[in-house]
Amino acid sequence: MLVTGLLIGIALGFVMQRGRFCVTGAFRDLWVTGNTRWLTAFLIVIAVQSVGVFTLDALGVISLSSSPFPWLSTIGGAFIFGFAIVLAGGCATGTYYRAGEGLVGSWLALIFYALFSAVSKTGALAPAVTAIRGVTVEASTVHGVLGVSPWLLVAALAVAVAALARHHLRRRPAAPMATLPARKRGIAHLLFEKQWGAFSTALVIGVLAILAWPLSWATGREAGLGITGPSSNIVNYLVAGDAEVIDWGVYLVIGILLGAFIAAKASGEFRVRIPDALTTVRSIGGGALMGIGASLAGGCTIGNAMVNTATFQLQGWVAFGFMIVGVGAATRLFITGPSKARLAAAGQGSASTASEHESMRS
């Protein structure tokens, strides 16, 4: 039933587009504003999925296995991937769903991400990636290292995430938040217009991430959500014609693209948008580095930071941490650093206005 991959993908793309769920944004906010609202949403997905996955494992629906932790490639690859998603303006899923919104920059990032995933997994860089991934330690899971039941970690994560969510839900902004005027009613308003809450969006994504496990398992692909492997498989299929590589994951990522397109189109949020020269170069470079980084790390923000964390793999949590560090480095280099420099330069002029500021920039 490969078609279940397509359905989960469509649902995921739809929810991510409508909920404005962006992992790059969640990690970037930490460095730009220090805000943890979207990071909390991301952690909700991990916690919800964690409860589901260990329940499925206990019920024997799936059986979680583990392998030695490739620490070197995880650290290096996650840093590269984190750095790259700031350049590309979105992580792997973010790039898929923005491509569905019509952003040509994301089309380019997506093409180069898929291409360099294949180059790194099965192409010219594969021997190097395999060699670096061969540097391992004989430990695989957090609960294994600590010698505790995984349920203890699941409970600790759930409590911590609930406390964070409560903190954000209790916070009141200084002024009421403006919303777009409603033009639709009923279910159309809810699906195609209303601003979805970050945390309710996260709950839905968490449920979809749980469903992905048994549905993918049933087709012989023994994993949860994953983006990089399937993207590489698409390239391999297209250039080598090997239909064997078309698995549940391939249907999933195509579904994300479709779901995001449906959501954007029905909400009046689809338009083919052409990036400027700088954004184009960054999208291509970012996409290529994403492919290399994710292949080294053994997964992207979804496969590693959202799924391997839920199963408490060391690889998942270490990748999660170093992706945030990589995002921080690129944010400082390309976003906050230049912004501070412009503000300092503008502050020197006594009668600066917004329009002068505009002309100074260009």
Add this chain to the structure above:
Amino acid sequence: MAQHVLETDGQVCPFPLVEAKEAIALLAIGDELVINFDCTQATDALPRWAADAGYPVTNFDRVGSAAWTITVQKA
């Protein structure tokens, strides 16, 4: 009270927000900043920033397919 316009069409997040912050820093209290943008995620990020900063939003609307405008008053 003066009104200033910031065009960010074609820029992906977080640049509309980053530029809005830079632009509003240079305005006088009471002045309005009109931000035109086409990054979908900014429909969340910009009004949230205004609310957190305590800046009133005097206009927030769609102006076409995947195109929005928001007017933030410096307070």
